[in-house]
Amino acid sequence: MPSTREIAVLGFVTFAFAGGTLFMYLAFNAPKPLPEHASALPQSVQLPEFSLQDDAGDPFTRDSFGGHWSLVFFGFTHCPDICPATLQQLAIARDRFVAEGEDFPAIVLVSVDPERDTPETLSRYVAHFGPGITGVTGSLVELRKLTAALGIYFEKSGGENGNYSVDHSSLVAVINPRSEFQAVFRAPHKVDHFVADLPLIIESL
Amino acid sequence: MNLRLTILLLTLAVAAACSRPAGPALSISDVVVLEPVPGSQVATGYFEIRNNSNQPVTIVSVTSPEFSRVEMHETILEDGIARMRSIPSLVIDENSSVVFERGGRHLMMFGLDSATTAGAPLTIVFHDDENGLVSLSTTLRSRSQLAE
Numbered sequence: 001m002p003s004t005r006e007i008a009v010l011g012f013v014t015f016a017f018a019g020g021t022l023f024m025y026l027a028f029n030a031p032k033p034l035p036e037h038a039s040a041l042p043q044s045v046q047l048p049e050f051s052l053q054d055d056a057g058d059p060f061t062r063d064s065f066g067g068h069w070s071l072v073f074f075g076f077t078h079c080p081d082i083c084p085a086t087l088q089q090l091a092i093a094r095d096r097f098v099a100e101g102e103d104f105p106a107i108v109l110v111s112v113d114p115e116r117d118t119p120e121t122l123s124r125y126v127a128h129f130g131p132g133i134t135g136v137t138g139s140l141v142e143l144r145k146l147t148a149a150l151g152i153y154f155e156k157s158g159g160e161n162g163n164y165s166v167d168h169s170s171l172v173a174v175i176n177p178r179s180e181f182q183a184v185f186r187a188p189h190k191v192d193h194f195v196a197d198l199p200l201i202i203e204s205l
Numbered sequence: 206m207n208l209r210l211t212i213l214l215l216t217l218a219v220a221a222a223c224s225r226p227a228g229p230a231l232s233i234s235d236v237v238v239l240e241p242v243p244g245s246q247v248a249t250g251y252f253e254i255r256n257n258s259n260q261p262v263t264i265v266s267v268t269s270p271e272f273s274r275v276e277m278h279e280t281i282l283e284d285g286i287a288r289m290r291s292i293p294s295l296v297i298d299e300n301s302s303v304v305f306e307r308g309g310r311h312l313m314m315f316g317l318d319s320a321t322t323a324g325a326p327l328t329i330v331f332h333d334d335e336n337g338l339v340s341l342s343t344t345l346r347s348r349s350q351l352a353e
Contacts, residue, residue, distance in 0.1 A: 077242070080249040080313045081280045082287045084242050088348060125244035128348070153286055167288040187282055188308060 032204060035197035037185060040204065044180035050145040052110070052138030055123035060136045065179040069105035069202060071194075072173040074152050076113035076166050077125045083109075086172070086189055091129040093194035105174070105198065107133040110146065112154035112168045114138060150181055174198075176205055230258035231297075231331065231339045238314065239348050240323050248272070248345070250312030250329065253304045256297040263334040264295040271327050273316025280308055294334075323347035 002010070034040070047062045054060040071090060075083030090107050097104040109126055111117035114137045117125075122135025137143075147154060154168040170187035172194075183201045185193060236252040256262045267275040277292035292310065297303050305311050312329075323345050330340045 077245045078247060079289070080245075080247040080278070081289070081311050082282070082308060084239075084245075084249075084348060085307050121244045123244070125242055128242045128244075157288065158291070165289040167286055169285055170282060170287040171285055186285055187287070 033200055035183065035200045037190075037193035038174065038183045038197040038201060039186070040183040040201065041181060044176060044178070044182040044205075045149070047175070047179050047181060048145050048149050051142050052136050052146070053119055055119045055126060055135035055137075057119045060134070060138070062179050065175045065177075067177050069177060069198075070108050070175040071105045071185075072108045072110060072150070072175055073171075074110045074112050074147065074150075074154060074168050076111050076168070077117050077121055078113065078165070082170060082187070086170070086187075087126075087129045087133070089189050089191050090172070090194065091133070092191045093198075094130070094132060096191070096195055097198075104132065109133065109135050110143070111135065111137040112143070112147075112152075112166050114140060114143060116162075174201055230256060230260075230262055230337070231333070232257055233331070233339060233341050236329070236341060236343045238312075238327055238329070238343055238345055240321075240345050241317060242348060246315060246317075248314040248317055250275075250314055251305045251307060252312075253302055254297060254331070255302040256299060259299045261299055262297050264297065264331050265334050266332045267312060268330045268332065269314065269328055271317060271321065271325075272314045275315070275329070276313045277305075277310065278313050279310045282308065317345075321345060 047065065049062050052060045054064070073083075073086055073090070075086065077083075087107070087109060094104040094107065107129075109122065111122060117135070117137050119135070119137060122137055126133040126135040146152075150171075150173045152169045152171070152173075154166055157165045157167045159165060170189075172185040172189065173181060174183040174185070176182045182205070183197075185197070232255045234253050234255070237250070239249045239251075241248050254264070264277070267277060269275050277295060279290050279292055281288045281290060295303060303310070325345045327343050327345055328340060329343065330338050332338045
């Protein structure tokens with residue numbers, strides 16, 4: 001017949017073991033904080049194949065997204081307001097990450113105005129915003145493969161003699177290292193939104 | 206004779222009082238003109254314009270000696286889609302302000318000499334519907350100076 005002391009010790013050990021097990025379970029299975037500003041897709045979606053060009057004139061395809069995170073914005077170089085502003089905000093967010101010694105996703109500007117945005121034009125344009133930004137352009141057929149997959153709308157608007165604008169979706173798409181569409185930031189964009197939510201999105205993969 | 210002269214002068218005074226008051230009807234502040242991004246050809250202008258008079262004022266055009274063409278436009282963000290629309294003329298109500306800011310109204314400024322860099326002086330002239338104008342001086346700014 002175990003003594004009272006033996007029963008007490010056994011009870012304590014059992015309690016400690018159960019508590020430790022519960023603690024470990026909660027630590028590894030606690031719900032992860034969700035992004036406050038970005039919207040994560042319920043399930044990441046593989047991008048389709050497409051064939052565009054980067055600003056060096058090299059092929060830019062689905063495989064170009066592989067192996068790293070990317071932030072993709074659709075705009076055009078003749079846009080005076082929201083396009084350079086968004087790229088500037090992404091560049092500032094990048095600089096904050098780099099200052100902290102953290103990696104930042106690649107920034108990709110896909111032109112919705114391939115008629116005027118040649119690789120050479122895009123190269124000069126994106127260089128203005130610092131390193132880590134790639135301009136992409138190509139045929140409308142190939143462009144629409146990517147825009148359709150990301151839910152991007154774009155359409156020429158008004159203007160004569162080549163003086164037109166392009167209406168376009170203003171979201172920033174987050175592509176994961178498996179070339180999958182994972183999350184989206186919707187306008188109006190703020191640097192603090194990118195800074196706060198990107199780590200959460202990246203950790204969720 | 207003195208009575209007639211007095212009546213004439215009073216009539217002229219009343220007529221003058223019914224027109225726009227003396228002094229500048231328009232004042233412009235917080236002016237920012239951003240340099241074109243290389244590869245682009247468009248500088249962008251932002252500011253606040255105030256009508257200090259008791260009557261609406263209509264801006265019918267904007268010009269600048271440093272630019273071949275200046276246009277007023279507005280970015281409209283609706284359902285996640287950004288659209289840019291021309292503003293042919295801008296009515297500023299009496300004692301009211303209109304703001305040109307990022308993501309909204311802005312000036313598109315074309316034809317700047319490519320050798321012109323940030324810090325260069327600029328002149329912008331706002332023309333109203335009564336052939337009045339307001340001219341201001343500012344400097345071209347680097348886009349890296351734009352606030353977040």
